Amino acid sequence: MIRVAINGYGTIGKRVADAVTCQPDMTIVGVSKTKPSAEAYIAKARNFPLYIADLSKKEEFDKAGIPVAGSVGDMLAACDIVVDATPGGIGAKNRALYEKAGVKAIWQGGEDHDVAGFSFSSSCNYSDAIGRDYARVVSCNTTGLCRIIKLVDSEYGVRKVRATMIRRGGDPGDIKRGPIDAIVLNPVTIPSHHGPDVQSVLPEIKITTTALIVPTTMMHMHVVQMDLKQPGTRERIIELISKNPRIGLVRKATGITSTAELKEYVMDLGRPRSDLWENGVFEGSISVDEDDLCLFQAIHQEADVVVETIDCIRAMMGTITIPEESIALTNHSLGFSPIR
Amino acid sequence: MIRVAINGYGTIGKRVADAVTCQPDMTIVGVSKTKPSAEAYIAKARNFPLYIADLSKKEEFDKAGIPVAGSVGDMLAACDIVVDATPGGIGAKNRALYEKAGVKAIWQGGEDHDVAGFSFSSSCNYSDAIGRDYARVVSCNTTGLCRIIKLVDSEYGVRKVRATMIRRGGDPGDIKRGPIDAIVLNPVTIPSHHGPDVQSVLPEIKITTTALIVPTTMMHMHVVQMDLKQPGTRERIIELISKNPRIGLVRKATGITSTAELKEYVMDLGRPRSDLWENGVFEGSISVDEDDLCLFQAIHQEADVVVETIDCIRAMMGTITIPEESIALTNHSLGFSPIR
Amino acid sequence: MIRVAINGYGTIGKRVADAVTCQPDMTIVGVSKTKPSAEAYIAKARNFPLYIADLSKKEEFDKAGIPVAGSVGDMLAACDIVVDATPGGIGAKNRALYEKAGVKAIWQGGEDHDVAGFSFSSSCNYSDAIGRDYARVVSCNTTGLCRIIKLVDSEYGVRKVRATMIRRGGDPGDIKRGPIDAIVLNPVTIPSHHGPDVQSVLPEIKITTTALIVPTTMMHMHVVQMDLKQPGTRERIIELISKNPRIGLVRKATGITSTAELKEYVMDLGRPRSDLWENGVFEGSISVDEDDLCLFQAIHQEADVVVETIDCIRAMMGTITIPEESIALTNHSLGFSPIR
Amino acid sequence: MIRVAINGYGTIGKRVADAVTCQPDMTIVGVSKTKPSAEAYIAKARNFPLYIADLSKKEEFDKAGIPVAGSVGDMLAACDIVVDATPGGIGAKNRALYEKAGVKAIWQGGEDHDVAGFSFSSSCNYSDAIGRDYARVVSCNTTGLCRIIKLVDSEYGVRKVRATMIRRGGDPGDIKRGPIDAIVLNPVTIPSHHGPDVQSVLPEIKITTTALIVPTTMMHMHVVQMDLKQPGTRERIIELISKNPRIGLVRKATGITSTAELKEYVMDLGRPRSDLWENGVFEGSISVDEDDLCLFQAIHQEADVVVETIDCIRAMMGTITIPEESIALTNHSLGFSPIR
Numbered sequence A, B, C, D: 001m002i003r004v005a006i007n008g009y010g011t012i013g014k015r016v017a018d019a020v021t022c023q024p025d026m027t028i029v030g031v032s033k034t035k036p037s038a039e040a041y042i043a044k045a046r047n048f049p050l051y052i053a054d055l056s057k058k059e060e061f062d063k064a065g066i067p068v069a070g071s072v073g074d075m076l077a078a079c080d081i082v083v084d085a086t087p088g089g090i091g092a093k094n095r096a097l098y099e100k101a102g103v104k105a106i107w108q109g110g111e112d113h114d115v116a117g118f119s120f121s122s123s124c125n126y127s128d129a130i131g132r133d134y135a136r137v138v139s140c141n142t143t144g145l146c147r148i149i150k151l152v153d154s155e156y157g158v159r160k161v162r163a164t165m166i167r168r169g170g171d172p173g174d175i176k177r178g179p180i181d182a183i184v185l186n187p188v189t190i191p192s193h194h195g196p197d198v199q200s201v202l203p204e205i206k207i208t209t210t211a212l213i214v215p216t217t218m219m220h221m222h223v224v225q226m227d228l229k230q231p232g233t234r235e236r237i238i239e240l241i242s243k244n245p246r247i248g249l250v251r252k253a254t255g256i257t258s259t260a261e262l263k264e265y266v267m268d269l270g271r272p273r274s275d276l277w278e279n280g281v282f283e284g285s286i287s288v289d290e291d292d293l294c295l296f297q298a299i300h301q302e303a304d305v306v307v308e309t310i311d312c313i314r315a316m317m318g319t320i321t322i323p324e325e326s327i328a329l330t331n332h333s334l335g336f337s338p339i340r
């Protein structure tokens, strides 16, 4: 049983905690919060031992009726591996804690590649993660790009990728972030940093990216164009996607044309938190003109990295060494097969 | 076993179908759609027999791989009671169908009181529905108002209600409706029609309402002010809410200040479709100054009428004649107790 | 000629600067910015001498081709009165500067009453401002409330006011602030602080307010209910509004039902920056039931305080001592008569 | 004096009417509305004779105090040329009216190319419009694409264009259209119809486009990538834009990163209705890698076609035969030079 701790029980952390709980080979030894909040009550409802970063706040938790199991240090002492899901930038500062406690650590995409020196994507470089002490699961956007590029590259070879990311402004529960009525270039400069981030996983891929932020909370949308090394066909791309364990096909027959309808569909399917763990590639958009492939894919920012994190835990612990095996086990334990 | 048909498997219909399925004393004999769509695939995934309004469209369904069980007429022949959840206005046209088939029928709040001659709210007039052939479950907003007014009226007596409803512009999956960046008076005139709608359930209550539409999809928010017939206390109101099976208390300690955070909380609790079946009264807002009560409550438009519809089925079928018993059974079967 | 300086050339400051420029009895001696930006280029285009808070940043301005006239201290030395339109909270810190420079100062609604010890509204307490050294123009919401309450109180007497403010999340040019998809209680507690703020101008008025934030940028919307000391009529209210120089009537015949359509109308009228300097009371909403008055009014957050600030300058300088005279001069110089 | 009629005094029509009024060589003989509304009051305020499509509605206008000059037929009899700015699809039905009246006609981009058999863009094919009876000014998006493509093609030659259009969901005053919280693929299929529409003006250009709709009202945003026939430089592109009368440069030094800030800037400049008649190319985004050019441009949907329509009138009337001359006259009369 792999003992997992979650440092930062927020949007990503609470999802990873639930996903770990579903796995047969791992268990949650604790999760951490900085102050009492709705999510702290959820941790209590889930019976996750709750640790806090700053023990001087224990009284606040007591008053709120939320039992505190100890400090983050205590939590680290009880785990084999910690998933750091604190806000971007804080994770790097936590590295010293993890080193001191002598535990393996996984960071999320809000941190730079350097925090771990290794960037992870289940479908691309699982094997390279085996036995490592530190790894960073790449961001939601990079995860989505890596999955689809790897799929196409394995079949046809990819000469060049051009991708535009139309990003959600904030997560659904985030009431502070805007914009309310604007399209924001983020960054204004071209290319954006997402290309190099993809290369931290797939160094040989030539890729140029642009990114914008729009006033929606649901999902990101990617416009992906690839120059193939040889002519391809739409049918073959659809076939490949149909077999891929982490890429779903939003079928034309469903009539789905947007992130909102896709989220509703996933909700109706009964997925926990309406999570779309897979890329949602729109069947109707897949267009192949000789060696020129183009498609739209929706990326659920809160979800796609969760399943990758589970695989990353196994790779780093070395308990499963065949990527397909871990991916299958993660999916099966969650009762997850990509939409078709 | 009460045999229930759902005419109109959309936002409300699909939720009622799932809620019926959870009950020990009722079963779904069929649901209806007008054309193949994402929701038709969901019906298939749920193994609900799918009937269609216009049999000439059968081929379209066949092509989409969605089996058609027959016409809406066939569906009506197989049920004891039909829940009409077609878009507002269409339900009234369907009445002739139901009369012809000799089945009991429940309409939703998009129809006028006259469609059934009786307007239903579990906590207010369950007993009056017993044995009826036709009933209308009042709208999401009216349901929310009736619940809280009844609660307060039973304790203190209510001399006058003033309520402002800040309404969501469209449901999350609805990509057609706006506004995108505006506050819309709907209607411009004061009072709005919601007051009289409350009176269709609680005729003795004096109430004035105003209503606006804003660019959000999550929930409605109500500002409710009541003049009491005798002085009250905040503590007693909180106590009453805590005991009510259909009103939840959004506790201050959770730090929740918005519809979005409340929806996230309900999602994290694991509720199907993140549904808030109860009123969400904000503890921090409850203010009682002598005989003047004021509070904020969030109303999840897609969800609150679902549990009422289940109760309404039982009342009309006459199988359970004590309101509290049906309410308790509905809640228990859904695994639902209001947030606290 | 009154020499006016604007400390903080942002949303409010740039509007006040343009309004000052239109007046025959005052002139802009300078405006201030903290860093080069779009607004700094506008100041240059307007030929306003530009002063900077921190002279060490002069080089940045030089590089951007924006001439710097000196420090904020230099600007203060050149003026009779300064309008502080820095972000809320910073104004209070600036008070020492103004005292040292021996200039009169006006703050905006982001500051507390205490910053000046006097809160100003043209229609309510112009005379009390005469000759003062310091004053605070109350916030956009409070200004809008004071205007309509004063109008009604002068005619009928007001026993009690209940108002709900549905507030815009951010200004149109503000891309940082949310929410994107939520209704936020701000504050959750009832009453909100807006009531006491109204009382800083109209101490004798009994008022309870509630406030929410929604995802729109255009305007705030107020639901205002008043208990009158004697029965009133809708017709008389309309008549009073029609004669008021700072309250406009959104006529039913225009078909306008929202903030967005109202903003469009004002834009089409050719107002600079599409500014609605007056309250926009919806004719169709005005409802009087004996001594119970209710109405909707739209408040353009960026604009209504601008004309008040102009009047406040004159009152404090003591050049015009009759309120109606200043209000008329301000309006006339701007070519402004309220919409009818 | 060219006598111009505007059939359809809405978002586009009212702007064309004002722009015509500014020109020394043309005059408005009338504008049309279908029912009394805010815009009808604006027509009255502007002293534009108001004609109505359906004379039986005259009484409604009378009651609203809006004088009616006659029927659309009467208006056509009084003009040399009509600008049809009715909603998409209605314009085609109006063609018979224009033929019967024997007047020249210009349609807008909501109509198909076939309505006129000729599609117009000032910078691309002014000369081909000379003396024509019928022309269609291409849509806002197509206008924006044609301008930038023509500029680059004239200098370097363009081998292929790839463009993604992130479109606003509705105009600011439009409170009906959504989405509220979604990214909508419109169309889902790749390529979108915008490429062929560009080719209706620039038939030799190879272009592939994708299009999405997002919840904003301000402007469209284009991501434009071009393969050049020879290597280019960023500096030269900036130089070309700086000289172009219909393309503006959003300078890095302004700090503008979004549509909202750009709109605010244009508003602050004092442009009527805050209109951005030019393409807004973001200086910071212009990236040239050998023969690969990429940039972001903002397109104000309500404005860019207005100046094109003015030029189109002159070309069709044959009064000015040199494109640059008309463009310069249009701009000069509006007091318009592109932002720099």
Ligand SMILES: NC(=O)c1ccc[n+]([C@@H]2O[C@H](COP(=O)([O-])OP(=O)(O)OC[C@H]3O[C@@H](n4cnc5c(N)ncnc54)[C@H](O)[C@@H]3O)[C@@H](O)[C@H]2O)c1
Residues within 6 Å of the ligand: A007, A008, A009, A010, A011, A012, A013, A032, A033, A034, A035, A039, A053, A084, A085, A086, A087, A088, A089, A090, A091, A108, A109, A110, A111, A139, A140, A171, A301, A302, A305
């Ligand atoms: N939200 C997304 O869409 C998304 C997607 C992919 C990756 N990520 C990445 O995941 C990471 C977490 O993001 P999130 O959105 O879940 O953030 P979040 O703000 O939702 O949650 C962060 C949690 O960390 C806790 N926390 C803050 N400081 C802490 C500390 N010093 N010690 C322990 N806990 C602390 C907070 O209380 C909160 O519960 C970031 O690196 C982010 O970039 C986020």
Ligand SMILES: NC(=O)c1ccc[n+]([C@@H]2O[C@H](COP(=O)([O-])OP(=O)(O)OC[C@H]3O[C@@H](n4cnc5c(N)ncnc54)[C@H](O)[C@@H]3O)[C@@H](O)[C@H]2O)c1
Residues within 6 Å of the ligand: B007, B008, B009, B010, B011, B012, B013, B032, B033, B034, B035, B039, B053, B084, B085, B086, B087, B088, B089, B090, B091, B108, B109, B110, B111, B139, B140, B171, B301, B302, B305
């Ligand atoms: N959505 C809400 O928030 C909400 C809340 C409370 C009450 N209601 C009421 O519930 C009712 C249903 O609303 P909804 O939001 O679920 O609508 P919806 O549009 O989501 O679903 C309506 C369904 O009816 C089907 N339909 C349409 N015409 C039909 C016909 N002639 N025969 C059979 N099926 C047909 C459609 O295919 C669709 O599946 C309305 O009366 C509405 O006012 C809705």
Ligand SMILES: NC(=O)c1ccc[n+]([C@@H]2O[C@H](COP(=O)([O-])OP(=O)(O)OC[C@H]3O[C@@H](n4cnc5c(N)ncnc54)[C@H](O)[C@@H]3O)[C@@H](O)[C@H]2O)c1
Residues within 6 Å of the ligand: C007, C008, C009, C010, C011, C012, C013, C032, C033, C034, C035, C039, C053, C084, C085, C086, C087, C088, C089, C090, C091, C108, C109, C110, C111, C139, C140, C171, C301, C302, C305
């Ligand atoms: N925006 C509104 O809707 C609104 C409405 C009514 C009242 N107010 C109040 O008006 C005041 C200004 O608000 P705003 O919205 O115009 O803010 P803003 O952020 O748009 O503008 C503030 C300006 O002040 C400048 N500034 C910041 N620090 C400074 C300093 N130390 N010295 C000099 N200049 C400095 C900034 O560069 C900026 O130009 C606040 O008190 C606010 O509460 C705002």
Ligand SMILES: NC(=O)c1ccc[n+]([C@@H]2O[C@H](COP(=O)([O-])OP(=O)(O)OC[C@H]3O[C@@H](n4cnc5c(N)ncnc54)[C@H](O)[C@@H]3O)[C@@H](O)[C@H]2O)c1
Residues within 6 Å of the ligand: D007, D008, D009, D010, D011, D012, D013, D032, D033, D034, D035, D039, D053, D084, D085, D086, D087, D088, D089, D090, D091, D108, D109, D110, D111, D139, D140, D171, D301, D302, D305
């Ligand atoms: N709004 C934009 O962003 C935009 C941009 C570029 C092109 N266009 C195109 O411009 C045209 C007009 O669009 P709009 O946005 O100005 O529309 P709109 O709806 O704002 O205005 C249309 C006007 O036409 C009037 N009208 C309707 N039917 C009429 C009839 N039969 N006879 C006379 N008048 C009638 C309406 O009263 C209204 O005033 C469309 O082809 C549209 O595709 C619009």
